[in-house]
Amino acid sequence: MNKILLIIxxxxxxxxxxxxxxxxxxxxxxxxxxxxxxxxxxxxxGDDLGDDKKxxxxxxxxxxxxKFVNSPTITYVYSTDNYDSAKAHFIDNGYNFxxxxxxxxxxxxxxxxxxxxxSATTIDAVENNLSRIAESRRLKLAGIDTAVLAQAQKRxxxxxxxxxxxxxxxxxxxxxxxxxxxxAFLIYMCLFIYGTQVMRxxxxxxxxxxxxxxxxxxxxxxxxLGKIIGVGMVGLTQFLLWIVISVxxxxxxxxxxxxxxxxxxxxxxxxxxxxxxxxANNVKTPDKxxxxxxxxxxxxxxxxxxxxxxxxxxxxxxxxxxxxxxxGSAVDNETETQQFxxxxxxxxxxxxxLAQSFIINNPxxxxxxxxxxIPFTSPIAMMIRIPFGVPAWQLALSMLLLVLGxxxxxxxxxxxxxxxxxxxxxxxxxxxxARWFMYKE
Amino acid sequence: MISIRxxxxxxxxxxxxxxxxxxxxxxxxxxxxxxxxxxKTSLIRIINQITAPDSGEILFNGxxxxxxxxxxxxxxxxxxxxxxxxxxGEQIIYLARLKGLxxxxxxxxxxxxxxxxxxQAWWNKSIEELSKGMQQKAQFVATVLHQPELLxxxxxxxxxDPVNAELIKNEILELNRNGATIIFSTHRxxxxxxxxxxIALINLSHKILDGKVKDIKNSFRSGTYRLDYEGSKASIGDxxxxxxxxxxxxxxxxxxxxxxQEGKGPNDALRYMLPLVxxxxxxxxxxxxxxxxxxxxxxxx
Numbered sequence: 001m002n003k004i005l006l007i008i009x010x011x012x013x014x015x016x017x018x019x020x021x022x023x024x025x026x027x028x029x030x031x032x033x034x035x036x037x038x039x040x041x042x043x044x045x046g047d048d049l050g051d052d053k054k055x056x057x058x059x060x061x062x063x064x065x066x067k068f069v070n071s072p073t074i075t076y077v078y079s080t081d082n083y084d085s086a087k088a089h090f091i092d093n094g095y096n097f098x099x100x101x102x103x104x105x106x107x108x109x110x111x112x113x114x115x116x117x118x119s120a121t122t123i124d125a126v127e128n129n130l131s132r133i134a135e136s137r138r139l140k141l142a143g144i145d146t147a148v149l150a151q152a153q154k155r156x157x158x159x160x161x162x163x164x165x166x167x168x169x170x171x172x173x174x175x176x177x178x179x180x181x182x183x184a185f186l187i188y189m190c191l192f193i194y195g196t197q198v199m200r201x202x203x204x205x206x207x208x209x210x211x212x213x214x215x216x217x218x219x220x221x222x223x224x225l226g227k228i229i230g231v232g233m234v235g236l237t238q239f240l241l242w243i244v245i246s247v248x249x250x251x252x253x254x255x256x257x258x259x260x261x262x263x264x265x266x267x268x269x270x271x272x273x274x275x276x277x278x279x280a281n282n283v284k285t286p287d288k289x290x291x292x293x294x295x296x297x298x299x300x301x302x303x304x305x306x307x308x309x310x311x312x313x314x315x316x317x318x319x320x321x322x323x324x325x326x327x328g329s330a331v332d333n334e335t336e337t338q339q340f341x342x343x344x345x346x347x348x349x350x351x352x353x354l355a356q357s358f359i360i361n362n363p364x365x366x367x368x369x370x371x372x373x374i375p376f377t378s379p380i381a382m383m384i385r386i387p388f389g390v391p392a393w394q395l396a397l398s399m400l401l402l403v404l405g406x407x408x409x410x411x412x413x414x415x416x417x418x419x420x421x422x423x424x425x426x427x428x429x430x431x432x433x434a435r436w437f438m439y440k441e
Numbered sequence: 442m443i444s445i446r447x448x449x450x451x452x453x454x455x456x457x458x459x460x461x462x463x464x465x466x467x468x469x470x471x472x473x474x475x476x477x478x479x480x481k482t483s484l485i486r487i488i489n490q491i492t493a494p495d496s497g498e499i500l501f502n503g504x505x506x507x508x509x510x511x512x513x514x515x516x517x518x519x520x521x522x523x524x525x526x527x528x529x530g531e532q533i534i535y536l537a538r539l540k541g542l543x544x545x546x547x548x549x550x551x552x553x554x555x556x557x558x559x560x561q562a563w564w565n566k567s568i569e570e571l572s573k574g575m576q577q578k579a580q581f582v583a584t585v586l587h588q589p590e591l592l593x594x595x596x597x598x599x600x601x602d603p604v605n606a607e608l609i610k611n612e613i614l615e616l617n618r619n620g621a622t623i624i625f626s627t628h629r630x631x632x633x634x635x636x637x638x639x640i641a642l643i644n645l646s647h648k649i650l651d652g653k654v655k656d657i658k659n660s661f662r663s664g665t666y667r668l669d670y671e672g673s674k675a676s677i678g679d680x681x682x683x684x685x686x687x688x689x690x691x692x693x694x695x696x697x698x699x700x701x702q703e704g705k706g707p708n709d710a711l712r713y714m715l716p717l718v719x720x721x722x723x724x725x726x727x728x729x730x731x732x733x734x735x736x737x738x739x740x741x742x
Binding site: 006007014205208209211213214215216 | 508
C-alpha cells in the first residue's frame, strides 16, 4: 500500500512540476476569459466596429424620403439629383451606395448600386427600412392605426415552470442547456487529455525498460493503479486551479467592464441584446434583466451538480484510463496505438456528438436514458441530463453501473497490462491481447 | 540461498523452461550460462517474481519465495532503463524507496555510491543528459542501493567500456566478499568463467549441466597438453607415452597438441621430450565453457 503512495507521488509531482502543466493551467482560463471578453466586447461595440457606410437615396416615388432611420453604421442622405448624374458621381462624392427608388407607377425595381459587393447585413438593413416604411404607409392607406396594431401584435412569451414538490419553480431551460453542455464537454475533453497521459506514461516506462526494474519491486497492478490515480490527481488539481483562476480573472475583468459600461451607459444596451439573444422578451428593464440572470444561476443546485460532475469525471476517467493503460502496454510506440484507439474512443465521440443534438433536446427519451446507463457513455450522457432533472433511481443505477464498469475494465486491463509491458518489439493483435488476458498469474 | 525446483514456464507457442532445478549457495557467485533464447531471462524474471512459473517452486532461504522477499533482491535487467526526464538522484532514491528504504537512508547511501563511482556532479541531471557509461553506473547504483542479499545481474558487462566494466566487476566482487550472493546471466559464456564459483548451463529451455566450475572443468579434462619447442623438428616414435593430436610447424617453431596415454601423466610426456628438443612452453589444455557447452549439447544430440 505504501508503495502505491510512492508511485502516486512520483506520477503526480513529475507532471505538476513540468512547464507544460503550468502553461496549460494559466493559459486555458486566460484564453477562455479572453474569448468571452471578445464576444462581450463585440456584442457591446460590434456596431461601432463596422465601417461607416453612406447611402445616397434618390427617391422618385416620394414615398420614402425623410423616413429612413439611420443606424450606427449606415447613414442615409437624400438627394434630388438626376439619377444618371448621381450614378456617375456618387462614389466621387463620398457615398458607398446609391439607392434608387423609381416612381411607384413605373413598376421598375428598387436598386442598390455600389462599387463593391454589399454585405448581407447592409442589404438587410436597407430592405428592412424600405419594408417598414412601405408597410406603415399601406396600413395608413387601409385606415389602420399603427399604434393600435403594435399593441395587438405584442409578442407573447411563455414562462416555463416545473411542478416540483416544493411548488412551481422557473424551469430555466436555457441555463440547463448551458450547464449540461459545458459539463459534458469538460468530461469529454478531460477523458481524452488525461487518458492519453496515462497511455503515454505506460509507453514511456515500457520503451525505457524501467518497467522491469519497477515490477521487480511492486506488482504490475500497483504500478498501473498508482499511475492512474497520480494522473487523475493531476487532472483534479488542474480543474481546481482553472476554477480558481477563472473566478479570480472574471471577477477582476467583470468589475472592470461593469464600471466602464455604466460610465458609458451601455449596460442597458447589453442587457437588451442578451435578452434578444435568449429569444425571450421577458426582460423589460435593465434592472430586472440582471436579477433574472442572477436568479437563474442561483436556481442551479450547485452542490448536487458539482458532486455529480466530480463523480462522473472521476469514475469515467478511471474506467477509460485503465483501458488506455492496457492499450499503452500493448504497443511499442505511440503511432501503433491507432488500431486500438478507434474502438476505445468511438463511444465517447459518438455520445458527445449525440449529446449536442439529441440528448440535450430529448433528455428523457429512451435512447438518452440508455446512454446514461451504459458505463462507457454515461459520464457524458448523464451530465447532459442532470440539469434537466433525473429520477433518483436512474442516477443511482447509472452510478452503480459505472462503478461496476470501472471495476470490470480495470480487472481486464490489468490482466493485459501485466503481460503487455514485458512484450518488447511484438506487434500485438486483438487475438494476442485475448491470449495475454488468459495467461494465469 | 535459492532453491529452484522443477520450474516449468510455457508461453503460447514455445516452452521457455522445462523442469529446471538449481541450487544457489549462500555467498557464492553463480553463473547462469546459455545461448540467447535458452530461457535465462525467463528464469530470472521468475526469481524476481516479475512472472510466475506454470509449475514448480522457488525457496528463498528455505521459505517459499513471496512478495516480502523482493526487498532483499537487487535486479539489473539486460535492457537497462531509467526515466529519461527525471533527475538521476531523485530517481535512484525513488527506486530505493520502492525497495523499502526510507528517504533519509536512501539519500545517505546514494550520496556514498555517487562519490564512490565519481558521478556526484550529475546528481541533478536528467538521464537524457548523461553519457551511456554514466547511465550504466547510475543503474548499477539503483540495483545495489538497498544492500540486497541476492544480486541478479543480467548481462552485467554489456554496454560498458573496458575501464568501467573492470570498475563494476570489482564493485560486484567486493559486494560478494561482504556477503551478497550473486547470480550472473550471460550468453558470452567465457566472460564470467573466472568470476563464478558455480555455473548452470541452459539450452533450449533445459538445464544441461550445473555444478562448481572447478569440478566441471576437472570432469572435462582429457589429458591434452600443448608443447612448443624451438629448433629442428623432432621425430617422435611409437614408444612415446602420448599420441600427437596436432602438429603445426613453422621454420624453427613447432607446436604440438598431445594426449597422454592411459596411466601416463604430463611428467612422463615432458621426460620423453626433454632429451629431444628445447621446450619453450608446456601447458594443459583445459576446455573453455564454450567448448564444454558445445560438447555437452553434442553429446545429448
